[in-house]
Amino acid sequence: MTFEQLRIFLAVVEHMHFTRAADALYLTQPAVSAAIQNLEEEYGVKLFDRLGRHIEITEAGKLLEVEAQKILDQVALTERGLRELNNLQRGELKLGSSLTVGNYWLPEKISSFKHNYPGIVVNCTLGNAEEICAGTAAGMFDLGFVTGDVKRSLQTSLAQEVVGSERLQIVVGKSHPWFGKTEISLDELLTTTWVMREPGSGPQQIFEKALQSWGIDPTQLNVVLVLNSSEMVRAVVESGVGAAAIPELMVKKEIQLGMLSSVNAIATKNNSREMLDIVQPVLKLKHRQRFQTRISTAFEKMFCS
Numbered sequence: 001m002t003f004e005q006l007r008i009f010l011a012v013v014e015h016m017h018f019t020r021a022a023d024a025l026y027l028t029q030p031a032v033s034a035a036i037q038n039l040e041e042e043y044g045v046k047l048f049d050r051l052g053r054h055i056e057i058t059e060a061g062k063l064l065e066v067e068a069q070k071i072l073d074q075v076a077l078t079e080r081g082l083r084e085l086n087n088l089q090r091g092e093l094k095l096g097s098s099l100t101v102g103n104y105w106l107p108e109k110i111s112s113f114k115h116n117y118p119g120i121v122v123n124c125t126l127g128n129a130e131e132i133c134a135g136t137a138a139g140m141f142d143l144g145f146v147t148g149d150v151k152r153s154l155q156t157s158l159a160q161e162v163v164g165s166e167r168l169q170i171v172v173g174k175s176h177p178w179f180g181k182t183e184i185s186l187d188e189l190l191t192t193t194w195v196m197r198e199p200g201s202g203p204q205q206i207f208e209k210a211l212q213s214w215g216i217d218p219t220q221l222n223v224v225l226v227l228n229s230s231e232m233v234r235a236v237v238e239s240g241v242g243a244a245a246i247p248e249l250m251v252k253k254e255i256q257l258g259m260l261s262s263v264n265a266i267a268t269k270n271n272s273r274e275m276l277d278i279v280q281p282v283l284k285l286k287h288r289q290r291f292q293t294r295i296s297t298a299f300e301k302m303f304c305s
Contacts, residue, residue: 147202
């Protein structure tokens with residue numbers, strides 16, 4: 001069994017078609033068919049059932065798919081490790097980040113890292129918190145950075161470390177009745193419309209958790225829009241639609257320019273008043289068992305220890 005055979009096999013699995021797999025690999029269709037046939041003859045198993053012009057993967061094929069992917073992933077990591085034996089002069093750092101963290105918290109740190117290691121290529125993929133957690137667990141990223149909670153099903157795979165914090169700010173536009181006010185009561189949260197991030201995003205998870213800690217069921221809020229980026233939420237609220245809880249870093253400029261107004265929720269109990277903060281931790285994630293490259297270790301030491 002060779003690495004080339006495994007690479008061809010996985011391409012056929014991905015495309016479920018010999019000719020399309022051959023095109024993707026820049027090989028001839030007979031060469032792809034021969035590689036699969038040699039594997040099947042060597043081990044006396046059928047990897048695919050041929051059904052006319054279509055193929056289906058067999059149980060043996062499914063077993064090989066899992067193991068082949070593990071083998072090729074490990075080879076790729078080993079190759080990266082060997083390339084790094086040059087005092088971090090070359091190589092690649094793969095980061096995954098939730099949207100707000102990637103747009104506002106992480107760029108300064110990446111810039112500092114590039115200043116120290118100019119030969120390192122940094123690739124940063126943005127997505128919502130759930131996507132980044134899943135991608136880090138699957139080995140797509142060396143490190144992940146998110147706000148919000150990590151699913152329990154991924155906690156055994158992902159080591160978490162708090163490396164910063166981010167505050168959410170309740171904001172409204174100029175036409176909103178709360179504009180210019182500095183404080184609102186908890187009851188008033190139920191009197192306006194809301195623009196929210198999508199389920200699975202860090203800001204949405206943290207806002208819902210804060211509401212629950214204040215004794216408010218998030219489903220009681222009158223949500224009129226659900227959007228998949230905080231930038232969109234900010235723009236909609238600025239245009240006069242409802243209120244929103246947005247990361248403070250994103251709205252600092254708009255508040256200073258008077259385009260948005262921030263309000264604090266106040267809880268009153270036993271004649272005492274308490275301003276309620278919505279603070280979310282920034283989490284660094286890495287796989288507990290996957291090989292950690294020298295490059296990702298250097299990034300951690302600079303900014304995440």
